[in-house]
Amino acid sequence: MTTDPAGPRVLVTGFEPFEQDPVNPSWEVARALHGERIAGALVHAVQLPCVFGAAIEQLHQALEQVRPTLVIGLGLAGGRIDFTPERVAINMDDARIPDHAARQPVDTPVIAGAPAAYFSTLPIKAVVRNLRAQGIPASVSNTAGTFVCNHVFFALMHWLAQGRGEPGVRGGFIHVPALPEQAARRPGMASMALATQVAALRETIRTCLTVAQDLKETAGQLH
Numbered sequence: 001m002t003t004d005p006a007g008p009r010v011l012v013t014g015f016e017p018f019e020q021d022p023v024n025p026s027w028e029v030a031r032a033l034h035g036e037r038i039a040g041a042l043v044h045a046v047q048l049p050c051v052f053g054a055a056i057e058q059l060h061q062a063l064e065q066v067r068p069t070l071v072i073g074l075g076l077a078g079g080r081i082d083f084t085p086e087r088v089a090i091n092m093d094d095a096r097i098p099d100h101a102a103r104q105p106v107d108t109p110v111i112a113g114a115p116a117a118y119f120s121t122l123p124i125k126a127v128v129r130n131l132r133a134q135g136i137p138a139s140v141s142n143t144a145g146t147f148v149c150n151h152v153f154f155a156l157m158h159w160l161a162q163g164r165g166e167p168g169v170r171g172g173f174i175h176v177p178a179l180p181e182q183a184a185r186r187p188g189m190a191s192m193a194l195a196t197q198v199a200a201l202r203e204t205i206r207t208c209l210t211v212a213q214d215l216k217e218t219a220g221q222l223h
């Protein structure tokens with residue numbers, strides 16, 4: 001991994017495929033923007049393993065190597081119909097399926113002694129508005145689940161909350177829908193084309209780098 005001393009950097013993480021899928025759109029989308037400059041910042045894409053603990057170690061390594069001013073974690077949420085910036089990371093692992101190291105933690109904290117939850121520091125409402133303005137389906141999500149994605153999201157926010165990042169660094173997590181080829185194997189599953197997902201990430205990064213104050217606009221859900 002190389003760092004660019006000439007300008008700000010964006011770290012985007014994606015996951016390796018999991019649950020017998022040959023592909024994970026979160027990584028395909030992240031790597032599509034590796035090396036691109038958006039609003040003056042250089043994008044670095046890093047793949048994380050779908051393994052509790054190891055994913056956090058690799059995230060920490062990437063954070064120390066890249067020293068980003070913006071961090072966006074991506075993960076697949078098969079079944080979701082749109083691009084979903086997550087609002088909150090919770091300090092809880094509760095795995096429905098084993099990870100790639102056959103670990104299946106149930107009701108254990110991501111980080112013992114850490115707070116119950118952290119909010120994303122990305123301007124999630126502005127991201128949703130700007131994506132919709134481009135015709136890309138998007139909505140705020142109020143749960144990142146309790147599997148490896150939430151695990152990494154929580155560890156990221158804890159690291160940032162400890163002031164270990166660059167001054168003013170922002171971070172958060174976005175779940176993305178399946179790709180059309182994945183949905184084709186599962187009748188009824190929604191999907192979004194890779195090109196649309198890449199355009200969504202590009203607009204998300206641009207928004208996060210240029211919008212200082214998030215919008216106050218409802219994205220509330222009754223349940």
Ligand code: PCA
Pocket residue numbers: 015018024026050074075076077144145146147148149150
């Ligand atoms: N999605 C899973 C883990 C890896 C991924 O892409 C999740 O939502 O936790």
